[in-house]
Amino acid sequence: MEFFFFLDVYADRQLIDYYILSFKLGNLKSVELKEWSGKSYIVGIKDWDKFKKTTYDIILYELGDEIERFKDIETAFREGYKIAYKEASRRGAKKILPAIGYGNPPVEIVERFFPVKPEFEEFPSDIDSFLEEVVKNTPKELSRRGFEDDKNSF
Numbered sequence: 828m829e830f831f832f833f834l835d836v837y838a839d840r841q842l843i844d845y846y847i848l849s850f851k852l853g854n855l856k857s858v859e860l861k862e863w864s865g866k867s868y869i870v871g872i873k874d875w876d877k878f879k880k881t882t883y884d885i886i887l888y889e890l891g892d893e894i895e896r897f898k899d900i901e902t903a904f905r906e907g908y909k910i911a912y913k914e915a916s917r918r919g920a921k922k923i924l925p926a927i928g929y930g931n932p933p934v935e936i937v938e939r940f941f942p943v944k945p946e947f948e949e950f951p952s953d954i955d956s957f958l959e960e961v962v963k964n965t966p967k968e969l970s971r972r973g974f975e976d977d978k979n980s981f
Contacts, residue, residue, distance in 0.1 A: 828851065828852055828855065828867075829849065829850070829851050829852075829884075830849070830850060830851070830852055830867075830868075830869055831847050831848060831849040831850070831930070832847070832848045832869070832930065832931060832932045832936075833846070833847055833926065833930045833931050834846040834847070834848055834904075834907040834908055834911050834925075834931075834932070835911070835925070835926035835931060836908075836911045836912060836914075836915050836923055836924065836925055836926060837915070837920075837922075837923065837924045837925075837926060838914075838915035838916075838918045838920035838923055839920045839921055839922055841918070841920070842926065843911055843914050843915055843918075844926075845889050845890050845911070845914070846887065846888065846889055846907050846910060846911050847887070847888045847891075848885070848886075848887055848888075848903055848904065848907050849884075849885070849886045849887075849888065850882045850883070850884060850885040850886070850900060850903070851882065851883050851884045852878070852881055852882055853881035853882075853883065854877055854878075854881040856873070856874070856877070857872065857873055857874040857875075857877035857878040857881060858871065858872055858873060858878060859871035859872070859873060861929075863929050868929050868930060869932075869933065870929075870933055871933050871935075872933060872935060872936065878900070879899065879900050879901060882899075882900040885897040885898070885899070885900055885903045887903060887906065887907050887910075889910075894910075901940070904932070904936060904939075904940035905940050908925070908937075908940050908941050908942055909942055912941070912942045912943075923943070924945060924946065925937045925941050925945050927947070934947070
């Protein structure tokens with residue numbers, strides 16, 4: 828079965844989403860899958876050794892163009908993230924972070940192959956309280972911003 832991962836990174840607030848790692852997987856027992864919008868996504872690796880042994884046809888794409896083929900998935904992850912990280916660095920980003928979510932590699936893969944130790948914020952244990960604090964601490968001028976601009980100038 829064919830799968831892919833977006834090797835997206837944030838260069839400060841700008842998303843660099845040029846790189847896709849595509850591969851075929853011969854043994855689905857090594858991964859945890861979730862369905863979303865009619866597609867299967869790998870959201871976890873149950874057995875890394877089995878996973879890496881059964882991946883094949885590993886290709887790294889940049890903006891849809893093939894840039895390199897690999898024989899092993901570990902080298903592909905390392906090289907793909909290295910290229911994405913260099914692109915973010917080239918833009919002068921102060922903070923470069925990997926993207927996480929459906930289509931991106933699971934966190935354990937990111938931690939293993941991202942060129943630097945990634946920093947992840949903990950998800951709030953009480954999301955309602957967290958959002959209440961965000962609303963309370965947002966200055967009124969920011970919460971109203973944009974409404975005045977909606978008026979026609981003619």
